[in-house]
Amino acid sequence: MQANMVTAINNALELGMRENEDVILLGEDIAKDGGVFRVTEGLLDKFGEERVIDTPLAESGIIGTSIGMAIAGLHPVPEIQFAGFMFLSFSQLVNHAARYRSRSRSNYPVPMVVRTPVSGGVKTLEHHSESPEVYYSHMGGLIVVEPSNPYDAKGLMLKALHMQDPVIFLEPTKLYRLTKLDIPEDSYEVPIGKANIIGTGDDLSVITYGTMVPIAKSVIEKRKLNADIIDLRTINPFDEEAILESARKTGRVVILHEASLTFGPGAEIAARIAEKAVFDLKAPIVRVASNSLPYPFPGYEKYHIPNELKLSQAIDRVLTA
Amino acid sequence: MGVFLLKQVFSDNVNYIQILDENGVIDESLRPKEIDDKELVEMYKKMFLARQYDAKQLSLQRQGRAVTYAPLIGEEATQIGSAMAMRPNDMFVPAFRQHGVYITRGMPLETLFIYWRGYEEGDAVPKDVRGYSNIVPVSTQMPHAVGIAYAQKYKKNDVAVISYIGDGGTSEGDFYEALNFAGVFKVPLVSIIENNQWAISVPREKQSAAPTLAQKAIAAGIRGVQVDGNDVLAVYEATREAIENAKNGPTVIECITYRLSIHTTADDPTKYRTDSEVEAWKQRDPLLRVKKYLMAKQLWGEDLEQKAASENAKLLDEAVEKAEQFKPDPKTMFTNVYSYMPRVLQDELDAAEDNNYWQGE
Structure with a gap:
């Protein structure tokens, strides 16, 4: 079936609900309205x-x-309309x-x-872009998982629905309808805790996930570099093995994410590489991230999020060091 | 104010229930029919055991054999009355002071002692107790109770969920959100407010300007009632009726009781409340009035009380002994985080075991 990320997740939810009647969806505007991004569209009529x-x-x-439903034997799938509002539930999480x-x-x-x-x-109001x-x-x-494409989105959702754990399923708004892929119609799983290594190369490793995956792909393609692009897919517990293996092989690492630089995921990844593979490195690790400041209003966001130029310059730094 | 008085669109009231008064007199017209004198002796024995457990736990803490403890003394009627009204399959959701509920529902005493020694194994409530773990962040258990109740309704189980919260807890957002959800979903929830008048040092009147806490139910479109929380029969009957009605929706029961002792062993109430206030509440002791009634009927006496005390002491001593034999295994910290062992966590566990970190100081 042809699916973008919205229809892929919708399909995964439908399959998950058919497989297991303990799966229950709840949230603001998810039933009649089908969710503000239409991810749950049609499921009210079906279930x-x-x-x-x-x-x-x-x-x-x-x-x-x-949480109450879950500890009483159901498998709830709550939707929080935007991640910026999820802090109101931080205590519960x-x-x-x-x-x-x-x-x-x-x-x-x-x-x-x-x-x-x-x-x-995607130029939204304050608190809609965290x-x-x-x-x-x-x-x-x-x-914590974050898919970067429709195939992973469906497979990660089904995997999450098959596990007995709380999974934070982050859906990059920008990627919801960006690309369509041909994905299997039936149920399948994408493993949690396993990175996806896109392209294989000896020049450098770009470790990334979510919204930054298309940017990494674009820069590597335009510059015709032989690079490992490591799409983490699971932020935590993450695939340390894949990261270390690639870092040891290429010796040159760029970590790219949209979350802010300071204490960001890149800090953890860089620290692991430093602890376990520093002598295999040929250049200092470079992190490319958003600025260490609150997410700006939409007029300023293009100056905030890492772009292709910023990544390309970082790549120059690790290749020439 | 003029326009505010034009047209009334809503009004409601909160009723108060008392069945057994401070002098040990029962209003027989209100008395729950299941609670004959023999059953009332059982209720008294449970309250007596809870109080003795409480004293034991406190003494262990004072001897350095337990961590910070939150005593229940004074609140036995609210806890035992509501727990005894539960049907075998009903479930409960405590805060952190409901030891009397756990005891009444059959929690092994040694498990309680293990909890208060500071081990998660003491919070692993056995399934047949039909209750959930202690919840320390105030009021955050309330939405759980709604979800648990939703699950019962969804699975068409004839099960009510009885939740507990203190007076301070009713100021939290989660309390309001939970009642609001419960009203909209019409779930089989009985929310007991154990109003013991003090949230650490903040008295009831500074917690809310509302004349009753039960009336908070009204805003959520659900029933609210206030009972004498030191009257085990009133608490029992209110809870029983709320459980019977649970298939039609939730009820809030505000139990007016009193924290006769400290908030926890880290607290000193002499800083913020008077002895005379405490003394006045001691006259309304929840055990005393049952004892008065039973003694007047010659169903109880000092000899039976002595006998119960020594039987309880034996049970408690045995449970403490078992709890103190419990051998904690640090590995269980790692094996109970996820349904599987992530590699990064396994590495930390291996490092600890391989390098004997746990033998270090």
């Missing part, structure tokens, strides 16, 4: 209002209720979704997939 629930407008209530399995010594796992649109580049992956990656207990 009814007991399984596709328009909730009151309260993010902590949505996530807290979902870090204090309970991440910890309930541990505090109950696995008597009460939290099987749940929290969907939310992330990142910018890249919050590190917040959910730091405390442990949550799985």
Whole structure:
């Protein structure tokens, strides 16, 4: 089937719901309206209002209720309309979704997939463009994934629905309708915790994910470089092996993400490479990220997010060092 | 104010229930029919055990054999009355002071002692207890209770979910969000507000300008009632009726009780409340009034109380002994985070084991 990321996730949800009647969707405007990005469109008609629930407008209530459903044996898929509003549910995520399995010594796992649109580049109002992956990656207990294409989106969603863990499923708004791919119609899984290595080359490694994957591909293609592009797909727990293997092979590493530079995911990745593969490096690691400041209003966002020029200059630095 | 008085579009009220008064007199017209005198003796014994457990736990903490502890003394009627009203399959969602609920629902005493020694194994509530883990961040358990109740309704289980929260907790956003969701979803939830008058040092009147906490239910479109929380029969009957009605939707029950002791072992209430206030509440002790009634009927006496005390002491001592034999295994910190062991976590576990970090100081 031909699918963009919206229809791929919609299809994954439908298959997941057919497979398992414990899968329940809930969130603001997700039922009748089909979600503000139409990701849940048509599912109310197919599964009814007991399984596709328009909730009151309260993010902590949505996530807290979902946690309750999960520890009572359901497999909820809450949607938070934008990642910027998800901070209202941060307490529930870090204090309970991440910890309930541990505090109950696995008597009460939290099987749940929290969907939310992330990142910018689409000229939206304040609080609609955040890249919050590190917040959910730091405390442990949550799985954080972010697909960069329709194939991965469907496979990661189905995998998440087959696991007994809380998964934060970040959907890059900019990529929702950017490309269409031919993807399998049936259920399939993309592994969680495994990076996707796109292209193989000896010149350098570009470690990235989400909205930055198309930018990395474009620059590498235009400059005809032999590069590993490592699409992490899972931010945490991440694929350290794939990162180290590529770093050791090429000796030149650029880490690229839309989240801000300071204490960003690149800091963790660079530290791992420094600890375990520093003597294989031929150049200092370079990080390319958004500025270390609050996400600006849409008029300024093009000066904030990394672009092809910024990546290209970073590549020059690691290639010439 | 003129235009505010034009036309009334809504009004409601909150009722108060008391069945057993401070003098040990039962209003027989309101008495729950399941609670005959024999059953009332059982209720008293449960409250007595909870109080003795509480004293034991406190003494262990004072001896350095337990971590910070939150005593329940004074709140036995609210906890035991509501727990005894639960049907076998009903489920409960505690905050962090509901030891009396756990005990009544059959939680092994040694598990409680393990929790208060500081190990997650003590929070791993056995499934047959039909309850969930202690929740420390105030009020955050309330949305869980809604979701758990939704699951019962969705699966067509005849199960009500009984949640607990304190007076301070009703100021939190999660409380309002949960009641609002519960009202919209019409879930089988019974929300017990254990109003013990103090949220650490902040008194009830500084927590909310609302005359009752039960009326917070009204804004969510659900039933709210206030009961004498030191009256085990009133709490029992209100909870029983709310459970019976749970298939039609949720109920909030505000239990007016009193925290006779400290908030936790890290607290000193002499800084913020008077002894005379505490003394006045001691006259309304939830055990005392049941004892008065039972003694007047010659169903209880000091000899039976002594006997119960020594039986309880034996149970508690055995449970403490078992709890103190519990051997923590640091590896369980790693194996209970995810459904699988991520490589990055395995590496940290291996490093700890290979290098004997856990033997270090």
